[in-house]
Amino acid sequence: MLKIENLHAEIDGKQILNGLTLEVGAGEVHAIMGPNGAGKSTLAYVLGGRPGYEVTQGSVTFNGQDMLELETHERAAAGLFLGFQYPVEIPGVSNVQFLREALNSQRKARGEDPLTGGEFLKLAKEKAALLKLDMEMLKRNVNVGFSGGEKKRAEMVQMGILDPKLAVLDETDSGLDIDALRTVGEGINAIMRQPDKGVLLITHYQRLLDYVQPDKVHILAKGRIVKTGGPELAHDLEREGYEALGEEVGA
Numbered sequence: 001m002l003k004i005e006n007l008h009a010e011i012d013g014k015q016i017l018n019g020l021t022l023e024v025g026a027g028e029v030h031a032i033m034g035p036n037g038a039g040k041s042t043l044a045y046v047l048g049g050r051p052g053y054e055v056t057q058g059s060v061t062f063n064g065q066d067m068l069e070l071e072t073h074e075r076a077a078a079g080l081f082l083g084f085q086y087p088v089e090i091p092g093v094s095n096v097q098f099l100r101e102a103l104n105s106q107r108k109a110r111g112e113d114p115l116t117g118g119e120f121l122k123l124a125k126e127k128a129a130l131l132k133l134d135m136e137m138l139k140r141n142v143n144v145g146f147s148g149g150e151k152k153r154a155e156m157v158q159m160g161i162l163d164p165k166l167a168v169l170d171e172t173d174s175g176l177d178i179d180a181l182r183t184v185g186e187g188i189n190a191i192m193r194q195p196d197k198g199v200l201l202i203t204h205y206q207r208l209l210d211y212v213q214p215d216k217v218h219i220l221a222k223g224r225i226v227k228t229g230g231p232e233l234a235h236d237l238e239r240e241g242y243e244a245l246g247e248e249v250g251a
């Protein structure tokens with residue numbers, strides 16, 4: 001479903017991704033781990049088409065479609081969802097307004113009818129219940145005054161509503177307490193563990209992977225994938241750290 005080949009990308013003329021190759025099949029969850037500054041967030045931004053990130057070589061295809069030639073909103077309409085470490089706050093716009101707008105613009109781009117207010121609220125309630133987020137939170141302005149855990153739950157509700165084909169989640173587990181971690185992990189499973197969907201889970205810690213069990217674990221270092229294994233690789237890393245993997249990994 002997602003095929004990244006020999007990807008090279010730079011920011012401000014500085015090369016960050018350096019020949020990254022990775023393939024995620026439908027129905028699969030892949031974890032990406034790696035030292036600070038390895039290029040993990042850069043990969044997420046490049047997949048999302050964020051301005052300033054220039055691809056200089058390589059390709060990214062999504063269900064056979066060249067992703068790199070699509071605009072950011074076209075990638076979203078094609079089914080890509082990006083979750084970030086620091087969700088933005090949008091004063092003056094409620095979560096409900098924001099999410100309905102986002103969903104309906106994606107539906108429009110796919111040639112589908114927009115949801116009515118009533119249809120949307122029903123969907124939002126269902127997803128909020130799944131993530132144990134109070135509907136009252138969704139009526140508040142986007143992320144304003146939310147705790148770290150509430151932001152992440154709200155982001156997972158957003159993912160549930162948009163119902164993407166591929167989710168790229170960058171350190172979704174950062175700053176979560178144990179209960180929020182479990183809820184978010186179970187939310188990812190409920191929303192994304194489906195035969196036609198895929199997940200790229202960027203994380204520093206093994207603990208999220210106790211809830212969302214990856215099919216594969218990759219280590220990203222110095223802008224490329226340097227090692228791939230099964231779930232045991234995350235346990236090895238937790239125990240031994242990146243340095244034990246040698247010079248190729250050491251950042």
Ligand code: ADP
Pocket residue numbers: 011012014016034035036037038039040041042043
């Ligand atoms: P990770 O998410 O793996 O910690 P990042 O993708 O955030 O790593 O960063 C990879 C490298 O790119 C780092 O060396 C970082 O300093 C550099 N970098 C990130 N953003 C910028 C930027 N806007 N301008 C210049 N360098 C950047």
Ligand code: MG
Pocket residue numbers: 036037041
């Ligand atoms: Mg970092």
Ligand code: MG
Pocket residue numbers: 040041042170
């Ligand atoms: Mg990062």
